[in-house]
Amino acid sequence: MRIVGIEGTAWAASAALFDTETGEVFIESDPYEPDSGGIHPREAAEHMSDAVPAVISTVLDHAAETAESDGVDVDDDEEPSGGRQAAAIDGVAFSRGPGLGPCLRIVGTAARSLAQTLDVPLLGVNHMVAHLEIGRYQSGFDSPVCLNASGANAHLLGYHNGRYRVLGETMDTGVGNAIDKFTRHVGWKHPGGPKVERAAEDGDYYDLPYVVKGMDFSFSGIMSAAKQAADDGVPVEDVCVGLQETIFAMLTEVAERALSLTGTDELVLGGGVGQNARLRAMLAEMCEQRGAEFYAPDPRFLRDNAGMIAVLGARMLAAGDTVAVADSAVDANYRPDQVPVSWRDDEESVARDPTETGEIRGAEATVTFEGDDVVKRRVPKTYRHPELDERLRRERTRAEARLTSEARRVGVPTPVVRDVDPTEGTIVFASVGEADLANGLTEARCRAVGEHLAAIHAAGFVHGDPTTRNVRVAGEKTYLIDFGLGYHTGHVEDHAMDLHVFGQSVEGTADDPEPLLRAFEAGYAAVARTKDRGDGDEEDALTRLRQVEGRGRYQ
Ligand SMILES: C[C@@H](O)[C@H](NC(=O)OP(=O)(O)OC[C@H]1O[C@@H](n2cnc3c(N)ncnc32)[C@H](O)[C@@H]1O)C(=O)O
Ligand SMILES: Nc1ncnc2c1ncn2[C@@H]1O[C@H](COP(=O)(O)OP(=O)(O)OP(=O)(O)O)[C@@H](O)[C@H]1O
Numbered sequence: 001m002r003i004v005g006i007e008g009t010a011w012a013a014s015a016a017l018f019d020t021e022t023g024e025v026f027i028e029s030d031p032y033e034p035d036s037g038g039i040h041p042r043e044a045a046e047h048m049s050d051a052v053p054a055v056i057s058t059v060l061d062h063a064a065e066t067a068e069s070d071g072v073d074v075d076d077d078e079e080p081s082g083g084r085q086a087a088a089i090d091g092v093a094f095s096r097g098p099g100l101g102p103c104l105r106i107v108g109t110a111a112r113s114l115a116q117t118l119d120v121p122l123l124g125v126n127h128m129v130a131h132l133e134i135g136r137y138q139s140g141f142d143s144p145v146c147l148n149a150s151g152a153n154a155h156l157l158g159y160h161n162g163r164y165r166v167l168g169e170t171m172d173t174g175v176g177n178a179i180d181k182f183t184r185h186v187g188w189k190h191p192g193g194p195k196v197e198r199a200a201e202d203g204d205y206y207d208l209p210y211v212v213k214g215m216d217f218s219f220s221g222i223m224s225a226a227k228q229a230a231d232d233g234v235p236v237e238d239v240c241v242g243l244q245e246t247i248f249a250m251l252t253e254v255a256e257r258a259l260s261l262t263g264t265d266e267l268v269l270g271g272g273v274g275q276n277a278r279l280r281a282m283l284a285e286m287c288e289q290r291g292a293e294f295y296a297p298d299p300r301f302l303r304d305n306a307g308m309i310a311v312l313g314a315r316m317l318a319a320g321d322t323v324a325v326a327d328s329a330v331d332a333n334y335r336p337d338q339v340p341v342s343w344r345d346d347e348e349s350v351a352r353d354p355t356e357t358g359e360i361r362g363a364e365a366t367v368t369f370e371g372d373d374v375v376k377r378r379v380p381k382t383y384r385h386p387e388l389d390e391r392l393r394r395e396r397t398r399a400e401a402r403l404t405s406e407a408r409r410v411g412v413p414t415p416v417v418r419d420v421d422p423t424e425g426t427i428v429f430a431s432v433g434e435a436d437l438a439n440g441l442t443e444a445r446c447r448a449v450g451e452h453l454a455a456i457h458a459a460g461f462v463h464g465d466p467t468t469r470n471v472r473v474a475g476e477k478t479y480l481i482d483f484g485l486g487y488h489t490g491h492v493e494d495h496a497m498d499l500h501v502f503g504q505s506v507e508g509t510a511d512d513p514e515p516l517l518r519a520f521e522a523g524y525a526a527v528a529r530t531k532d533r534g535d536g537d538e539e540d541a542l543t544r545l546r547q548v549e550g551r552g553r554y555q
């Protein structure tokens with residue numbers, strides 16, 4: 001089977017030919033490089049209208065040449081639509097979204113017209129799922145967690161219940177765009193990522209804010225602090241080291257959390273920022289230390305390229321997942337979890353049964369049981385810069401000891417804290433529960449988690465990481481543990497994030513998440529109402545949750 005792919009969501013006008021027999025992926029790309037500033041949608045679209053036909057034409061020439069040399073039966077004398085025979089092409093795949101609307105429309109038009117000329121099926125590919133599938137395809141991994149680190153996106157995906165679930169994602173901009181904003185601020189030409197990587201070779205570490213909430217994260221605070229530092233005269237090379245160390249440690253940490261939550265031991269990387277050697281080294285080191293396998297595709301398959309579109313297109317065609325021209329409108333906000341995954345078995349899942357894989361390993365700490373006590377030690381993470389590592393372990397150990405006790409004082413079951421040593425990063429707790437909630441999800445227990453979160457929110461703090469592995473259960477009693485990412489706040493957005501983190505962890509692993517989530521929200525609403533201090537803030541958390549879930553982050 002031979003598939004043409006067409007890409008042009010933002011900056012790369014690209015076409016490719018994927019031959020499933022030989023495995024060859026021929027890619028022709030023409031990047032848009034703005035003279036100044038970032039990507040201008042109108043200029044990018046002008047680039048697409050010139051460059052897309054040209055790259056397609058090169059790929060069709062290549063297709064015609066290889067069709068002949070591969071001995072495919074070629075008959076150039078056929079009628080006009082004989083191009084299909086001449087190039088031996090079986091389908092046309094195109095990036096349907098997400099991306100810049102004006103660019104997508106040009107790509108869509110080109111793809112439809114090529115499919116009609118060749119008289120072959122059209123395949124509408126989700127660009128982010130293509131970033132993921134190329135790594136899965138090349139690695140041969142079964143059901144990995146995928147970290148997509150691209151310009152306009154940053155998220156963790158895992159396949160479960162027939163869809164790619166978003167296990168965690170950026171709460172504001174994509175990771176590449178965040179870096180590019182900083183480089184624009186200091187007057188460097190787009191794209192900024194490679195320039196930051198080069199400058200960082202000559203700098204020293206500079207501390208910047210580190211923001212992880214469960215498996216979600218945000219970049220806005222880091223970017224403001226980085227710009228401010230540059231304005232204040234901190235050497236730009238040092239800020240670049242700080243940016244790389246902070247942002248990539250965050251991505252590595254959330255990737256490790258996703259491995260821990262799902263119990264899988266396979267990680268693949270996707271997206272243009274994945275070309276960064278420091279990010280790859282951190283991910284590889286983290287995986288090696290947990291005994292997980294890591295795969296990063298070659299740079300030509302990481303940055304935007306039509307090869308990944310053609311490769312996924314071939315799988316879709318094999319599954320009969322084609323789109324009629326009339327239904328093939330592009331979608332600038334096309335989320336990866338909206339894609340019905342026709343080319344995988346519904347039964348497959350990123351979530352591993354812990355009874356099959358043995359123990360589930362925590363992401364941050366080692367936990368050992370000593371009699372009725374549990375000793376939790378935040379082990380140094382060698383992938384992190386030592387200064388950052390020391391700071392995070394100390395701050396989190398302190399926060400965990402303090403908030404675990406505060407929660408108990410407001411009536412939420414938590415383990416008694418027997419001893420704490422922030423410098424060593426150790427806490428000794430009383431052991432609680434018989435199992436993690438992840439291994440015993442029921443509606444009643446989810447309802448109790450909702451009640452507990454409402455109680456601590458009313459008391460003025462958030463948990464920060466309320467996943468199903470951070471709740472212990474015994475009968476109908478549920479305990480919250482692992483408050484290391486918690487902090488004091490009265491902001492409704494922070495409350496909504498706690499709810500969002502729990503919801504994502506249920507959706508990513510449960511067989512039938514809906515009733516569990518309804519019970520969770522009902523529990524939250526019931527307690528929030530009784531604890532409402534009259535400012536309406538507590539009940540708003542559920543309303544805000546809907547906004548958090550519906551936010552389009554792909555512009
Ligand atoms: C929707 C689609 O248009 C978008 N594509 C995209 O963002 O292009 P991609 O090729 O995946 O990533 C480009 C980003 O990748 C960054 N980048 C490239 N090389 C880098 C490097 N060595 N280090 C860090 N960032 C790098 C660039 O600065 C830029 O922000 C996406 O996938 O989100
Ligand atoms: N007090 C406790 N009583 C019983 N079991 C506990 C206790 N504390 C931790 N555990 C067990 O150890 C596991 C890991 O603990 P914890 O979540 O605190 O570590 P972690 O490394 O921060 O994990 P992660 O960051 O992946 O959530 C828990 O899922 C739970 O099974």
Ligand SMILES: [Fe+2]
Pocket residue numbers: 127131150151271272303304
């Ligand atoms: Fe991309």
